[in-house]
Amino acid sequence: MSVLPPIPQPNPRSPFVWLRNKFLAGLAVALPLLITFWILQSAYHLLHGWSVPLVDFIARFINELTGRVIVDPTSPTYQHVLTFVGFMIPLMVFLALGVMATNVLGVRVVTAMDKLLLSIPLVSFIYKSLKQVIDGFKGLGGRQNFKRVVYVDYPSGDMKMLGFVTGQYLDPQQNKILAAVFIPGALSPMTGLLLVVPIEQVTDAPLTVEDAMKLIFSGGLIVPTRLAAPASKPDINPAPLPTVEHLDEEDLEPDLPLGLPRAEDFDSGDPDILSDSELEAAELTGSRSPGRRILSALSWKKK
Structure with missing residues (x-):
């Protein structure tokens, strides 16, 4: 009778390993919250910094116009009001610009400003480049940008890379439809590759744009739990046609227009x-x- 070897027992974890695991778990929970708070705080300070000089100018103008101190910039009440108003003024300015840009008169004003800025040599290059980048990311994730998630055979046919179809066009020289596929880099999706491949070499991936972005942002750690249903393939073996033995006499009769006489009418x-x-x-x-x-x-x- 053979004796089974003893099962090795795992070594007890040291306090340092326990502390390290708990610290990493807590960091994984707190890091998204900290990054979100940092982005919101940076946006608030940016908007507030733009409006503080304007609010101070308005306060000094009111005091000089009346000849007495009506608005005291050193009072605590003024500081509290400045904290709120300084944040709301840029938002109201952006809202007013949006309303102006969506009506007929505003479109003409914006078009005139574009022509003016594009006529200045150095400013035109910076303004045009930034405008194109902002227009490209205006509807990020929408149908007009990332139309669908695809697999591309790159760098070889045995390997697949995950990408997004951003557009397609017809190449008259090759007489082929080419697809522009953006392949973002893992953990750094703002940088990546742009491949132009024939449309027949692009395979649709059973992923949504959101699932693909999670997969890329996490470097493959966050995988989709449920894939989209693949497209149904047409049946290559259709059902056989019924034979004459299985057809009734009514099925063999041709369909005639209503109201025409039939052969049995003449017989009877x-x-x-x-x-x-x-x-x-x-x-x-x-x-x-x-x-x-x-x-x-x-x-x-x-x-």
């Missing part, structure tokens, strides 16, 4: 059909009574 000697035949014969011979003319105007109906 239908009086209406016989009367119509007599009318046609009378028309040919010219011997036709007025009553027969009235009957010929009526539509044929089988009794």
